[in-house]
Every structure is written in C-alpha cells, then in structure tokens.
Amino acid sequence: MSKKEAIVQSAIRIFTEKGVEKTTISDIVKHAGIAQGTFYLYFPSKLSLMPAIAEVMVKTTLQTVIDTVKPKSAFQDRLRQFVDAIFEVNREYHEIQAMIYSGLASTEHLKEWETVYAPIYEWISGQIAHAQKDGLIRNDSPPDALAKLIIGLTESAAEQIYLYDEIGQDSRAAKQKEETLKFLLMGLGVPS
Amino acid sequence: MSKKEAIVQSAIRIFTEKGVEKTTISDIVKHAGIAQGTFYLYFPSKLSLMPAIAEVMVKTTLQTVIDTVKPKSAFQDRLRQFVDAIFEVNREYHEIQAMIYSGLASTEHLKEWETVYAPIYEWISGQIAHAQKDGLIRNDSPPDALAKLIIGLTESAAEQIYLYDEIGQDSRAAKQKEETLKFLLMGLGVPS
Amino acid sequence: MSKKEAIVQSAIRIFTEKGVEKTTISDIVKHAGIAQGTFYLYFPSKLSLMPAIAEVMVKTTLQTVIDTVKPKSAFQDRLRQFVDAIFEVNREYHEIQAMIYSGLASTEHLKEWETVYAPIYEWISGQIAHAQKDGLIRNDSPPDALAKLIIGLTESAAEQIYLYDEIGQDSRAAKQKEETLKFLLMGLGVPS
Amino acid sequence: MSKKEAIVQSAIRIFTEKGVEKTTISDIVKHAGIAQGTFYLYFPSKLSLMPAIAEVMVKTTLQTVIDTVKPKSAFQDRLRQFVDAIFEVNREYHEIQAMIYSGLASTEHLKEWETVYAPIYEWISGQIAHAQKDGLIRNDSPPDALAKLIIGLTESAAEQIYLYDEIGQDSRAAKQKEETLKFLLMGLGVPS
DNA sequence: TATGAATGAGCGTTCATTCAT
C-alpha cells in the first residue's frame, strides 16, 4: 500500500473512531506510520483529504450495492437488496457518511464532489431507466432525479437509526427498512 | 433579550455566515456584544450551544411550516406547501440545517435531540394520521414512521440543492421540488 | 461565626483538601456560603488571606502544644510531648504548614509574619530560658535562637514524613520522632 | 546546550527572579529563546518542570558542598564548612530551595523526588557513617536518619535568614550559623 | 453590608505547517 493510500485509510479509520473534528493530522500520521511532513507531500491540508475519502467511501458503497443486488431478481427484490446495502454501509460508517452527506467538508472542494459522487448516481439512474423502459415502474420523472431522491430517502432513513450508537436496535432497523422499502415501491409506482 | 438569547442568536447568525467549524467563540461574543467570560456563564463549551440552537431552528422550521400550510387546502396542496416551506427554511439556513440534521453536533447531547425534534415530527405525524383516517392516502404505515420518511426525503432533496451557495438555481430548485412532491404523493398513495 | 471568620475557615479547609494553587476564590466563597463580592469587603486579594490563615494555624499549633505538654513533667518528657504535638499538627495540616513555612505566600506580607509567628517562638523561648536557668540544659545559646532551631528541626522532620500522603507509615513516624527527640536532647545538652 | 536544558536553565533563572507562581511559561520560553510550542515537546505542563529543576538544584547543592568541605579537615571543621555551603546555596537560590524543600511542586511527582534527592542524603550519610566508625561522634542513630535531621536543621536555619531579601543581614547570618553549628555539634555528640 | 452577574486581560495549550537534514 502506498503512503498516500495509507494516509487515506488511516484517516477513514480514525474519523470513524473519534470523529472528524477531534482528529488531528498528528493522529493520522501516527496511525499510518509515517512522518508528520510526509502528509504534506500528498495533501496540502486536512480538508483536501475529504474528496479522497469520499471517493473511497463512494467506491465502498457502490461495491456493497453491486455485491448485494442480484441482477436477475425481480425489481422489488432488487430494491429491497439496495435498501439493505445502504443500511449496511451506514451502520458501519455512519460518522463518515454523515460528514460526506452533509457536505460539512468545507465549501472549497464542492466541484470535485459532483464528479466523485457520479458513479453511484449513475448506477441507480441506469437501473431506473431500465425499469422505466421495461414498464416496471410508473413514476416517469427523469431517472437522475429519481436516483437522488432514492438515495436521499434511504440514507436519511438509515441515519435516523444508526446515528445513535446504541445497541439492540436491530428490530427498529428492520422496521425502518420495511417502511422505507414500502415508501420507495409506492413512490416509484411499482405495481404490487 | 437576555444575554443567553443573544448568544444563541449570534451563534445562529455567524454559523450561517461562515460555517460552524470556522466560527470561534470570540466571533460569537463580539457579535453578541458581551464579554468573553460571559459566554461561559451560560454554556460550558461551543458544542453545548447545539441543543439550544437546534431548539430555535426546530421552532423556526415548525413555524414556517404552520404559516405556509393552509389547513383548508386539499391534501396534495398542503403537501406542496409543506415542501415549499422546508425548501425555504433550508435555503436560508442550509449550513445549520445540515449541522443539525447530520447530527454532527457531537454525540454528547443526543438524548436531548430527540425531545428537541419532537414537535416537528408530531405535527407531521398528526397530519398523516388525519389523512389516513379520512382515506386521503393509501400508505398505511404508522404515522410517525411516515413522518420521518417525509421529512428525511424532503430535507435531503432541499440540501442537494442549497448546499451549494451558487446563485441562479431557482429553476433547478423548482424542478427538484416538483419531483419531490410527485414522489411524496405516490409514496404516500395519494390518488391523483 | 462572622463572615470574615467563615472565609478564613473555608480557605483553610479547601487549601488542605485541594492545595493552595488550585483553590480559587470562587471555591472559598461557595464553601463559606457567601457571595463573590463579599470576599472583597474583608480581603483585598487572595494573597492577603495568608496572614489571617497563618494566625489561625499558629494559634492551633500553640494550643496543641500547650494542651499536650504537661508543665510538671520532667524536661525531656516535655520535649517528647512537644515533638508529638508538632508531628500531630503537621500530620493534619501538612499542606498549609508547608505553605506557611516555606513563605511561598508571597513576599508582600513578610512584615506581618514575624508578628504572627511571635507567640510560638516566645512560648518555646520561655521554656528554654527557664530550663537554662534551672540548669536543665547545657547549651547556652540565646533562648530565641534555640527556639528557632528547635521548631525548624522538628517541623522539617515532620514534613519529611507527612508530605507524602501514603498510609501505614506510623512506624516510620514513630522512629523519626525518636531520632528527632534524641537529637534535640543532645543538641540542647540535656543530661541523660 | 539542548533546548530542553535551555528550558530548565531559564526556568531556574526566572523562578529565582520573580517567584514560581508569577512566572509564566511565556516568560520561560522568551528567555530561552525558543517558540511557545517547543516547550510542550519536552514538558507537558509547568509543574512537570519541577523534578528536572530539583535535579539540577540537588546537583548544584551537592557540588557546592563537595567543593567547600575539605576532606582532611577535622570533623567539626568539616561540619562548619558544610553549614557554610548550605547557607551559601540558600542565599543564592532561596526561592527555589523553598519550593523544592516544601515539596509544593505538586503532589504528582513525589515518587521521583525520593530518587532525585538521594545523592545528597547519601553523601551526608556516608560522612556520618565514617565519623561514627571512627568514634568522632557519640550519637549512634542510623546515619541516614541523622542525615535527614542535619539537612533539615541546617536548611530551615538558612531559610529563616534568607527568605527575606533584605540586605545587611550578614551579621545575623553569621550568628545563626554559629548557633546552628553548635547545635549540630552537640546534637551529634562531637566532643568539644 | 451584601449581592452575583458581568467583565476582559492574560493564561496554558493546540496543531497545521515549514524546512534543514
């Protein structure tokens, strides 16, 4: 693993453990096993880490979604699998998800965000477009608009559950997933 | 206005202007016209401001919703008015909304948040319960679950627009609102 | 008890508990049950408390000595009783003893200290003068000089034991007392 | 001189000049010619300086004693030289001596103090042991116990003189030394 | 006398950033 990758991996790890604000560059380089100065060979500042982290997280999310959703399932099953995947990623990385989602990572790298996020929007958008063509859903809004609504709804539902670290909430999570799926199915106009 | 209120008001103002992370306590007290030490008579730290701010923001949000939604309108009109209200509040306070919504305001005051948020969830929940009883919507999920989905979907849609300060996005906002409303109507099962 | 006395008593108590440097005026007034401003009606600053405290401590010390030393005992018994008394006061108030003894209470009230300390020096000095006149001790140095050496030796011996809060040191203390007494007896030239 | 040594040397200098409590870290770093942050690379707080300072002071004291005491002198001459040495060190560093001796330098580093002080106790103890073996003194208490009494008596006598910065006290000091020496000689049982 | 909310200078401390090696 290159030093650059080590930095990003360590940052994700420590952000997850102790929160973004309380993490110092010193923490990151210690965990990565490199020198203080080395950080600046790759990133000009702490904030400039964010796009790289987002990229990794988006890849992780997309990979989890792709791994979870079986292409040959019925559309509503795929939707259920998608919800499962998003909840799962949120459970594991809720601190970072919140950080990325809320855009708190400063206003300076916004341009990059759009491109970083593109893959996951595109994947969903593609699925929706196919489903519309195949007549599987009645909602005829543009696929990319629907993609944003779907991801927004699902992630906010997941956050409402996992923002609070308390344990034994599996049943709450299961119910929340059911309600979310139902709302998605109806919102998209999937015949039941 | 008491000193405590002055602090909260000033904090909201400055967080809105320059972001939460970049705001110092010094900024807040200067704007509030009080001494540095006075801050600590009312709040032990910057983070402990958050529940008080959230409370004000929730009040503002609920008030805006109540002022915007005409009780005698048809349900789908009220839903449109609700979406308008949420977008409006987000437009004005997107930085703070993001902060509150994402829960990034530290994990130490989470218990308080539930109670702080209660009023707005309850209002929506009440509207939904009525609509279900009157047969205006087909989605028979519990009202409080639907309330959370509705606010989550609408706020995330608004954030996607307003997180980026750029101007001249009114048309994008208008479209986003339309898509959101449509999704909500279908998701709730409002006959069209 | 007057407010002034309450302040002094509270200060002694809290200095003993948490150390002089870490004690704030706020701590003192809270414990005394009076208002912040009231403190300044009686003492212009924290440092000006010191002579009043010293006075109380000197009184306490002298009283303990007088209560412990039986006037009709043989001289060496009285010396042993004196050592016991000094060790006892040190055990209970070692933090304050150290503070007073080392004169760390600032250089601004030094003049007052001499007068504050006078009673205890005088008492010892009187005892020594009598003993010299009665031929009980051979050391013919001036009584007031001997008084200072005696108190200096005994208190430093006690401090060496009680500065360290550890428990179960009674046997160490007993030995230290024996050696101290022996040294005093020889130093004063008490026939054995 | 390393930065760490520079910090310790500067601290000793400034503590001597303006007292411990009134000395700020800012004073120290300015005098040492280093940056504010550099201090914290070596010491986590102002209090943690104390053991390092004590170590230097103990070295200085022991060195002064060794330089002053002529090994071939008669025992009572060596005792006189010892008293001279202790008074001299106290005259020059009374503020720091008081601080170290009274142990006010916080209760957190007490363990270290015992080891820091060891060299000077050992030196005296060694001298006493020899003198006892050679029959030069009659007091047969354990050498280490006597060592502590001797240093305690002599330093407290010195402090009583030098705690007060006033000038023209040479005659008082000379008298105090004489009385102290006499007391020591008798206390140890040195034949006269 | 007595109060206690308010003050603000100044403290200890942090940490992103630099640069000689």
Next chain:
DNA sequence: CATGAATGAACGCTCATTCAT
C-alpha cells in the same frame, strides 16, 4: 522521497475583580 523537531498564531478558557442593585 522522507523526516520530525521546531514554529507561532490563534484558540478555549479561567478567575480575580468590579459595580449596579
């Protein structure tokens, strides 16, 4: 490429002191 000791501006916070009531 890599280092890590050094920097110093800037921060949160404390607390002795004041004063209108």
